[in-house]
Amino acid sequence: MAEISQNPVQKRRGLIESLDIDMRLVGMIGALVLISLAFNLATGGAYLSPRNIFNLTIQTVSVAIMATGMVFVIVTRNIDLSVGALLAICSAMMAMTQARWLPGMLGLELGSPLIAPLTVVVGLVTGTLIGAMNGWLVGYQLIPAFIVTLGGFLIWRFAGWYLTSGQTIAPLDQTFLLFGGAEGTLGETWSWILGLALSLVALWAIWSARRSKLAHDFPVKPLGAELALAGMAVAAILGFVAILNAYAIPKGKLRRLFEAQGMELPEGYSAGHGLPYSVLILILVAVVMTVIARRTRLGRYIFATGGNPDAAELSGINTRLLTVKVFALMGFLCGLSAVVASARLQSHANDIGTLDELRVIAAAVIGGTALAGGSGTIYGAILGALIMQSLASGMGMVGVDSPLQNIVVGAVLVFAVWIDIQYRKRWGKT
Numbered sequence: 001m002a003e004i005s006q007n008p009v010q011k012r013r014g015l016i017e018s019l020d021i022d023m024r025l026v027g028m029i030g031a032l033v034l035i036s037l038a039f040n041l042a043t044g045g046a047y048l049s050p051r052n053i054f055n056l057t058i059q060t061v062s063v064a065i066m067a068t069g070m071v072f073v074i075v076t077r078n079i080d081l082s083v084g085a086l087l088a089i090c091s092a093m094m095a096m097t098q099a100r101w102l103p104g105m106l107g108l109e110l111g112s113p114l115i116a117p118l119t120v121v122v123g124l125v126t127g128t129l130i131g132a133m134n135g136w137l138v139g140y141q142l143i144p145a146f147i148v149t150l151g152g153f154l155i156w157r158f159a160g161w162y163l164t165s166g167q168t169i170a171p172l173d174q175t176f177l178l179f180g181g182a183e184g185t186l187g188e189t190w191s192w193i194l195g196l197a198l199s200l201v202a203l204w205a206i207w208s209a210r211r212s213k214l215a216h217d218f219p220v221k222p223l224g225a226e227l228a229l230a231g232m233a234v235a236a237i238l239g240f241v242a243i244l245n246a247y248a249i250p251k252g253k254l255r256r257l258f259e260a261q262g263m264e265l266p267e268g269y270s271a272g273h274g275l276p277y278s279v280l281i282l283i284l285v286a287v288v289m290t291v292i293a294r295r296t297r298l299g300r301y302i303f304a305t306g307g308n309p310d311a312a313e314l315s316g317i318n319t320r321l322l323t324v325k326v327f328a329l330m331g332f333l334c335g336l337s338a339v340v341a342s343a344r345l346q347s348h349a350n351d352i353g354t355l356d357e358l359r360v361i362a363a364a365v366i367g368g369t370a371l372a373g374g375s376g377t378i379y380g381a382i383l384g385a386l387i388m389q390s391l392a393s394g395m396g397m398v399g400v401d402s403p404l405q406n407i408v409v410g411a412v413l414v415f416a417v418w419i420d421i422q423y424r425k426r427w428g429k430t
Contacts, residue, residue, distance in 0.1 A: 024368045024423055028383050032390060039394030047394055050247035054273060056386075056393050057244070058181030058344055061278045062087070062337040063356060064385035067363035068289045069333035071381045072326045074364055075306040077373035078138060078145035080327070082152030083334050084356030085160075086130055090338035092160035094123040095169035095348030098176060116175035124335040130156065131331015132324055139323030153357065161350055170347035180343030181276035188245045191274030195241035198283075202233040245272035278340045282382070285333070289378045302326065306373035355406070362409065363388050366416040370424075388412075 040047040066083050073080045098119045102108040108115055130152070137148045178184030186194065206226060213220045220226075249257075249271050258265045293299040305312040305319050313319050342348050365371065366387055367380030391412065395405045 024420070025380065025383070027419070027423075028367070028380065028387065032383070032387050035387065035390050035394065039390075039397065042394075042398050047397060050243050052393070052397070053243050054247045054276075056389060058276050058278055059393065060386050060389040061181065061276075061282045062341040062344070063359045063363060063389065064282055064382045065285050065333050065337045065340065066330075066356065066360045067367070067381035067385045068285055068378050069330040070360050070364040071289075071367075071369050071376040071378060072293075072302050073145075073330055074361075074369045074371060075302055075373055075376045076323065076326055077306055077309065078323070078326070079149065079361070080134070080145065080330055081149040081357050081361075082134065082156060083330070083360050084353035085153050085156035086127055086331060086334040087338045087341060087353035087356060088350075089130070089156040089160040089163070090123045090127045090335040091342040091348045091352050092163045092169075093126045094119045094176075094338065094342060095172065096163060097122045098173050099169050099171075110171065110173045111175075112173075113175070115173040116178075119173065119176055120179075120339055123338050124332055127331040127333070127335025127338065128328050129331070131334065132328035134331070135324035135327030138327065139320035157350075157353075164348065164350070166350060168347055168349045172342065172346060172348075176339075177343050177346055178277055179281070179339050180346065181278040181340070182273075182344065183346075184277040184343075185244075186274040186277070186280075188272045188274050191241050191245055191272075194275060194280075195238050199234045199237050202237065203230055206230050206233070241275065244276075245274050247273045249273055278344070281336070281340065285336070286378055286382055293378060298322075298325065303374060306375075308374075358406075358409065358413075359385070359388055362413045362416075365413060365420070368420065370420070371417070384416075 036048060046052060066087070070080060070083070098110065098115050102112075102115060102118065103110070108118075134145075134148050134152060137143045138145045174183075185191075206229060210220050210226055221229075251265070254269065254271065255265045293302070301312070301317050301322055304315070305317060305322055309319060338353075341352055345352065363385035364376065364381045365384070367377065367382070367384030369376030369381060388409065391408060392405060395408065400408075
């Protein structure tokens with residue numbers, strides 16, 4: 001009897017499994033490329049200009065930082081609707097600390113070297129404590145996370161409003177503003193050095209993973225596929241650095257920088273911005289959160305609890321304390337995002353973080369985090385945040401009204417969940 005040949009779907013699945021290709025990641029990258037090309041065509045090339053890519057990058061950071069924490073929250077089968085309001089109260093606390101309380105109580109005026117570190121500590125502690133309180137209410141008092149964080153959504157933004165008496169707080173400390181992106185960058189030389197260092201780290205990670213699999217007799221990708229992946233990683237890192245270095249610092253700003261050092265701007269001198277400090281913060285957060293997810297007991301407990309909470313509790317995991325830790329981490333990241341967001345805006349405004357709940361949850365879900373819990377990736381959430389911001393930036397550049405932008409974002413979120421369901425059905429993912 002003749003053998004029955006595999007159908008095309010089985011052959012394709014076998015090829016993809018042998019190459020260990022994450023089709024969801026490929027799909028997200030493809031969507032980002034299509035979005036970028038479409039908006040670049042619609043704006044006559046302005047969308048992919050170095051200036052817009054720089055602005056798009058620093059605008060993405062605050063949402064992307066919170067999205068990494070939202071992955072853990074959703075993986076444990078919870079939700080946090082208060083992240084935007086939590087960002088607002090942290091921003092209000094930091095603004096009042098540096099502009100009102102420190103000058104009034106300790107006599108530390110703006111420009112003091114103590115202002116920025118004390119302000120950041122206040123923001124991070126505020127976010128962590130509120131997040132831990134949310135986790136305690138959910139984990140130990142058994143109040144649904146939806147209700148707890150919906151209450152936080154209504155409470156914390158308006159608590160910030162009362163804290164600042166409804167005023168926009170500005171100016172902020174110049175050192176603090178370095179965390180926003182536009183005011184704080186590495187410059188061309190150090191950006192290239194860091195880009196080369198990150199490229200070497202990427203190559204080492206790919207080689208180390210292959211060597212580890214071979215040592216344990218696990219299947220590995222063909223060598224050609226590994227080399228292609230390594231080449232794409234290096235090209236992406238160095239290409240990104242080259243684009244940000246190509247965005248020149250305005251002459252007026254260069255002149256002020258030289259004058260601050262008692263020097264005169266040389267004729268014809270120019271310099272690029274390079275990598276913003278806020279992007280470095282996001283890279284650090286991504287690395288730390290990935291290590292937590294993949295290499296630590298906390299990460300294993302988070303994913304085990306999300307996969308089967310009852311089994312996790314029976315196996316000895318303190319799921320209530322775990323819930324407190326996850327929400328406290330989410331609060332810490334909201335405080336860190338508040339640092340970046342308020343520094344980028346160079347002030348605290350009452351509407352800071354508005355609708356960030358939508359953007360953060362959407363970024364995590366678009367990035368592949370399952371709302372049913374148990375699965376999700378940090379890099380997927382960051383890529384999801386970039387897709388969301390790319391849509392918003394592109395629609396703004398072509399003149400789409402703000403209400404229609406939110407309609408599109410909502411439609412994209414629903415479509416992303418539908419795609420995720422179809423992916424899991426097609427490829428047998430759980």
